[in-house]
Ligand SMILES: [Fe+2]
């Protein structure tokens with residue numbers, strides 16, 4: 001059986017390299033037959049695509065898509081540098 | 083005393099499916115800032131189609147827009163075409179060069195480009211060994227040299243450096259240590275410290291930290307959108 005660390009690395013590479021996602025900042029953890037995705041993306045569609053690519057890359061694992069969608073509709077803080 | 087208000091964001095990673103959304107969050111930016119700086123990773127895959135979405139989102143804003151590209155914008159080898167699309171939309175795109183923008187009587191000099199990696203002093207790659215390693219480090223060194231040169235040449239009241247990669251470690255805090263060499267290089271900070279600047283803006287480290295400082299005391303801000311958790315931040319430089 002492939003060691004869980006290698007499975008996680010393979011899934012992470014797929015998320016980065018697959019044309020549908022190209023997402024580099026996602027954390028992938030494997031525990032037994034469960035795979036967990038964590039991180040932040042800017043849209044719900046990107047989150048779904050990441051789950052899809054992960055499921056294809058590790059078809060034997062149960063994928064838990066725990067990625068957060070961050071809404072960034074408003075401007076942030078103002079900082080005065082002096 | 084008036085202030086120069088710089089809105090900044092990086093890593094907006096736009097694509098066709100989110101067309102129009104980022105633009106909405108820029109409503110009213112003309113009341114909040116004098117200029118918008120975009121620190122690279124404008125697209126997801128660096129395709130021309132995505133580049134056009136970005137150009138449309140940044141087109142005809144009430145304030146000048148300066149941008150650099152990021153590694154994602156290079157992925158499809160369309161970086162030159164993407165830069166042209168942005169320039170056609172009125173965006174000033176820096177590629178290891180500079181621009182001086184007149185903001186309310188203040189001449190704001192902006193120097194920058196994508197930047198690159200290599201790591202941080204004491205824990206970095208060097209120009210030694212395989213051709214591939216030497217090329218990697220050399221790429222960063224040449225970039226740093228051109229920034230230093232541009233900063234020295236520029237005639238401006240205020241100077242800001244706009245990069246995609248990070249010049250320091252502090253603003254990477256939150257990222258795994260193992261990938262620091264791919265997130266930035268101290269050569270960038272060394273160059274800016276040597277020539278002097280008022281502020282350095284960068285993106286790329288989505289899980290990093292907003293605030294840091296170079297060894298020379300120049301303020302550094304990681305403006306990656308996931309770090310800010312907002313459409314953009316605003317940094318005010320006191321007018322001289
Ligand atoms: Fe990015």
Ligand SMILES: [Fe+2]
Pocket residue numbers: 123152153154246285286287
């Ligand atoms: Fe990046």
